Structures are given as structure tokens and as C-alpha cells.
Amino acid sequence: xxxxxxxxxxxxxxxxxxxxxxxxxxxxxxxxxxxxxxxxxxxxxxxxxxxxxxxxxxxxxxxxxxxxxxxxxxxxxxxxxxxxxxxxxxxxxxxxxxxxxxxxxxxxxxxxxxxxxxxxxxxxxxxxxxxxxxxxxxxxxxxxxxxxxxxxxxxxxxxxxxxxxxxxxxxxxxxxxxxxxxxxxxxxxxxxxxxxxxxxxxxxxxxx
Amino acid sequence: xxxxxxxxxxxxxxxxxxxxxxxxxxxxxxxxxxxxxxxxxxxxxxxxxxxxxxxxxxxxxxxxxxxxxxxxxxxxxxxxxxxxxxxxxxxxxxxxxxxxxxxxxxxxxxxxxxxxxxxxxxxxxxxxxxxxxxxxxxxxxxxxxxxxxxxxxxxxxxxxxxxxxxxxxxxxxxxxxxxxxxxxxxxxxxxxxxxxxxxxxxxxxxxxxxxxxx
Numbered sequence: 001x002x003x004x005x006x007x008x009x010x011x012x013x014x015x016x017x018x019x020x021x022x023x024x025x026x027x028x029x030x031x032x033x034x035x036x037x038x039x040x041x042x043x044x045x046x047x048x049x050x051x052x053x054x055x056x057x058x059x060x061x062x063x064x065x066x067x068x069x070x071x072x073x074x075x076x077x078x079x080x081x082x083x084x085x086x087x088x089x090x091x092x093x094x095x096x097x098x099x100x101x102x103x104x105x106x107x108x109x110x111x112x113x114x115x116x117x118x119x120x121x122x123x124x125x126x127x128x129x130x131x132x133x134x135x136x137x138x139x140x141x142x143x144x145x146x147x148x149x150x151x152x153x154x155x156x157x158x159x160x161x162x163x164x165x166x167x168x169x170x171x172x173x174x175x176x177x178x179x180x181x182x183x184x185x186x187x188x189x190x191x192x193x194x195x196x197x198x199x200x201x202x203x204x205x206x207x208x
Numbered sequence: 209x210x211x212x213x214x215x216x217x218x219x220x221x222x223x224x225x226x227x228x229x230x231x232x233x234x235x236x237x238x239x240x241x242x243x244x245x246x247x248x249x250x251x252x253x254x255x256x257x258x259x260x261x262x263x264x265x266x267x268x269x270x271x272x273x274x275x276x277x278x279x280x281x282x283x284x285x286x287x288x289x290x291x292x293x294x295x296x297x298x299x300x301x302x303x304x305x306x307x308x309x310x311x312x313x314x315x316x317x318x319x320x321x322x323x324x325x326x327x328x329x330x331x332x333x334x335x336x337x338x339x340x341x342x343x344x345x346x347x348x349x350x351x352x353x354x355x356x357x358x359x360x361x362x363x364x365x366x367x368x369x370x371x372x373x374x375x376x377x378x379x380x381x382x383x384x385x386x387x388x389x390x391x392x393x394x395x396x397x398x399x400x401x402x403x404x405x406x407x408x409x410x411x412x413x414x415x416x417x418x419x420x421x422x
Contacts, residue, residue, distance in 0.1 A: 197404035
């Protein structure tokens with residue numbers, strides 16, 4: 001059995017400023033670090049165990065993963081396949097700047113590059129499919145993935161059998177900062193189990 | 209629109225390890241406690257519902273009644289939210305079913321379960337009608353109290369997943385009083401899954417297996 005925990009990074013400077021990040025590289029904020037430490041404390045109390053942490057190399061994920069891996073004493077690998085969507089010319093812009101500088105479309109098909117030069121939804125979906133496969137090529141075990149909201153949504157699509165749809169229509173899976181989803185996979189029956197989505201109790205307790 | 213899909217608390221059938229389906233087992237004292245705990249958590253978080261819609265099977269209706277009374281929300285019943293009919297597997301111990309019905313090489317999603325029960329496609333169809341009944345209501349926050357098997361198919365409908373052959377259908381785990389929450393944007397017609405099982409702090413082992421076998 002594969003036990004897979006999908007974790008979104010803590011609050012980043014880009015989140016704080018409300019920017020479209022994509023692959024633009026923002027660090028964590030102090031709140032983001034505190035959220036991550038709250039998660040570490042929770043997982044220590046729950047005696048949670050992982051065999052390996054695999055993280056996106058983008059700063060906001062890297063920092064989140066490094067705090068967890070060092071505190072829980074788990075080996076850590078980086079793989080660019082887990083990076084956030086390349087959102088082209090939108091990278092690092094605020095929603096207002098996007099409206100000012102980039103053309104808007106009434107209809108977007110899923111093959112269309114986002115932000116003029118970025119990944120289409122299909123490209124993102126295909127990358128997520130490869131990421132799923134790269135995980136299943138490892139030995140069964142317990143894996144923590146530290147990645148990004150947009151990409152982790154496509155991980156769900158790739159495992160549950162949902163395909164990209166026009167106008168970003170299609171279900172969304174909410175990931176708050178340092179929220180995680182838990183999935184199990186049984187390769188002998190090709191069955192995916194979804195055990196939890198958007199669990200961020202540690203942040204709720206932190207905020208009282 | 210906000211939609212919360214809740215599985216009932218621990219039932220007598222969960223406790224004794226039988227496949228319940230549409231057989232009517234009441235809650236255990238622990239199951240009632242789970243429902244009371246959830247109601248009091250929701251009350252302290254100021255969670256509001258406009259209407260509760262429940263399966264009429266006792267394990268669901270008792271769960272719904274506890275929550276409705278505590279949060280002072282009107283309660284209706286809709287038989288479309290009943291659990292899957294598991295045919296002659298109903299009331300059998302799960303290990304007994306597994307012993308007498310060894311894994312087959314292949315089964316398709318149109319096969320009635322337990323000889324006379326509902327196929328996956330029957331269940332998916334019923335789940336979509338149950339969901340449509342809610343979407344035709346006015347905007348609001350709705351709580352559905354139902355069962356693991358049918359709730360899984362309601363999730364398929366929301367996400368656009370179709371029933372799969374053999375053992376390949378994904379499974380969304382609902383522990384006793386586990387729930388999934390969704391928002392549905394009435395102008396973009398877009399669903400977002402806000403959480404699944406994120407609040408459960410009590411042990412959830414019992415009842416997990418009771419609806420898994422399709």
C-alpha cells in the first residue's frame with residue numbers, strides 16, 4: 001500500500017500580497033513558518049511517520065519541507081515535477097496587474113497556454129500524471145509530498161479520473177496553507193482511497 | 209450554495225460487523241454520542257444549516273434528529289439518500305461474504321450486487337437524482353445525512369467521475385459522522401470540495417469496511 005500525504009506549503013509572501021505566483025519564487029512569511037511549526041507539533045503528537053519527503057524546489061515549498069523533514073528527521077528529496085503551474089506572464093502579478101497587462105478571454109479551452117506562455121491545463125494534468133507515476137515507481141511506503149494548490153488539484157484529477165475542462169470548469173479541491181490531503185493506493189487492485197481533504201486543524205487551533 | 213454530506217454515527221450493524229445496506233439498524237450509544245459531539249462542535253463554531261435532508265433508515269434518521277434538535281434546523285426525509293441495496297449480502301458478516309464470494313477475475317459496473325441488489329450504475333443514477341433534488345432548491349446551506357456507499361456516488365456525480373469496472377472505482381472514506389463539505393457557485397456552476405473528514409478526532413476503525421466492497 002502507498003500512503004500519500006499531499007501538503008500545500010505555508011503562507012508565502014506572494015499569498016500574503018494576493019499575487020498569482022505560479023513558478024515565481026516567493027519565500028514563506030513568518031505566519032507561514034508558524035503554520036508549518038504547528039503542523040510539525042501536531043504530527044509529533046500524533047506520532048505520524050513518513051519514509052520520505054518529496055518537495056517542489058520552489059522556495060515556499062522547499063522551506064516548508066525543510067522545516068518538517070528536519071524536525072521529524074525524515075529524508076528529503078526535491079523534484080521539479082512537483083512545482084506549481086507555469087502561469088506564463090501572470091507570474092508574480094496581482095489580479096489588477098493581470099487585468100491591465102494581459103488580454104482577457106471569455107472562453108478558455110484546456111489546451112490553451114495560461115498567461116500567454118504558460119502551461120495549458122492539459123500540460124499541467126499530464127505533468128501531474130507523470131508525478132503520480134513517479135511516486136508509484138517507488139516502493140510501497142508512506143510519502144509526504146510538499147507542493148502547490150494548482151498542481152495538487154491536478155494530482156486529484158489524475159488519480160480520480162477527472163479530465164481538464166474548458167474555462168477551468170471542473171471540481172476544485174481546497175487546500176489552505178499547510179492543509180493536507182491523505183490518499184492510499186493499492187497497486188494490486190488499482191484502487192485509490194481518499195481519506196481526508198483540506199485538513200488544517202493545527203492552523204484552526206493556532207488561531208484559537 | 210453550501211452542501212455538507214454526512215455519514216451516520218456508529219450503528220448496531222457497524223458494531224457487529226455486518227453489511228447493512230438497506231437493513232434497518234439503530235445507532236449504538238457510541239453512535240449517538242458521536243452525533244451529539246458533532247452537533248455541539250457545529251454549535252460552538254456557529255455552523256448554520258437551512259435544512260437537513262436525511263435518509264429514512266434509522267442509523268441516519270437518528271443522527272439527523274440529534275443534530276436537527278440541537279441546531280434547531282428543520283428536517284426532511286428523502287428515500288433517495290438510503291444506502292445501496294446489497295441484495296442477499298445484507299445482514300451478512302463481512303468476512304462471511306468474503307469467504308463465500310471469493311474475488312472474481314472481473315466484474316462490470318452494471319452487475320447487481322448480492323444477486324438482487326443495486327449495481328454501481330443504479331446507485332450512481334440514484335445519487336445523481338438525490339443531488340438534483342437539492343440543486344433545484346433555493347440557495348442555502350444544506351446538510352444531508354446518509355450512508356457511505358451512496359455518498360460516494362454523490363461525490364462521483366459532483367466531480368464528474370463515472371463508476372469503473374472491477375475494483376477500480378476510487379473510494380472516499382467516510383468514518384462514522386465523517387463528512388464532506390462543498391460549495392457550489394450558482395453563477396459559474398463550479399463545485400469546490402472544502403474538506404473531507406477534516407474534523408474527526410475519534411477512532412474511526414469500525415464501519416470503515418462496511419460499504420467498501422463493490
